[in-house]
Amino acid sequence: MTDHQFGRFGIATGLDSSPHSLAAAQTAEELGYPAIWLSGGPLPGLQTVADLIGATNSIKFITGVLAVVTYPAADVAATYAALESTGRFTVGLGGAHGPHPIARLTAYLEELEVPVEHRVLAALGPRMLELARDHSAGAFPFLITPAYTAEARKTLGPDKLLAVSHLVVHETDPDKARAIARDTISFFPTIPAYAASLERQGFSPADQAELPDHMVDALAAWGTPADIKAKLSEHLTAGADHVAINVITGITGPQPTNQWRALAPTLLAP
Numbered sequence: 001m002t003d004h005q006f007g008r009f010g011i012a013t014g015l016d017s018s019p020h021s022l023a024a025a026q027t028a029e030e031l032g033y034p035a036i037w038l039s040g041g042p043l044p045g046l047q048t049v050a051d052l053i054g055a056t057n058s059i060k061f062i063t064g065v066l067a068v069v070t071y072p073a074a075d076v077a078a079t080y081a082a083l084e085s086t087g088r089f090t091v092g093l094g095g096a097h098g099p100h101p102i103a104r105l106t107a108y109l110e111e112l113e114v115p116v117e118h119r120v121l122a123a124l125g126p127r128m129l130e131l132a133r134d135h136s137a138g139a140f141p142f143l144i145t146p147a148y149t150a151e152a153r154k155t156l157g158p159d160k161l162l163a164v165s166h167l168v169v170h171e172t173d174p175d176k177a178r179a180i181a182r183d184t185i186s187f188f189p190t191i192p193a194y195a196a197s198l199e200r201q202g203f204s205p206a207d208q209a210e211l212p213d214h215m216v217d218a219l220a221a222w223g224t225p226a227d228i229k230a231k232l233s234e235h236l237t238a239g240a241d242h243v244a245i246n247v248i249t250g251i252t253g254p255q256p257t258n259q260w261r262a263l264a265p266t267l268l269a270p
Helices: 019-031 047-055 073-086 101-111 126-135 146-156 174-185 192-200 205-210 213-219 225-238 257-267
Strands: 009-013 035-038 060-063 089-094 119-121 161-169 220-222 242-247
Touching (some): 019 047, 019 257, 035 242, 126 146, 146 225, 161 174, 225 242
Parallel strands (some): 009 035, 161 242
């Protein structure tokens, strides 16, 4: 397996080019996190990747993910070419919504002038995992269990990157932690691709509507830093190379730098 020098634990978050975001990226780097996966929705444009690299020294950035329906392949390739010499940018792609998503993404990848080893795909279903295996460095799934990770590793084979994004709530009170996680998770069953993925993982339509504790606990890590690391490490044991922590607090807006700081000594310990 390969870790693409992303380390075992990184960060998944939405950043832009604002002073607050640039400072958050600098904080993550100072804390020792090796990589930040940039959530596609909050990303205002490709210039932000350049701005973040310019504001930091060594931390790596991966778009997690760029929707291919929004970003033309030529623009993505030009951004990659401009930043290639830094060795700090990997192109993460997904969002081939609408009819024939596999064909659409395949055509996009054939057009995209970015080396295979420097692009990864968001992948939930088996066909997307196969596409990631055959046309990219690997896969970056979200909202999955360690059991899914094990199956994904079988599909990808031993030599492809498998990086997982997992929700994290730095809260030891079970009711508070689950309420925060449940609020975030509740959106995803409304998206057909995620609903199908969750059902393949054993979460029934009733589970997806009600979000019982066992489902929340499977999809979000909470508790002490040691509890959280133990939960996230289940993905590593199941075959993941890297886990990106998507810290949620129940508050929209500020970057969770205090939580990154509290978790870093445990997650980044040798």
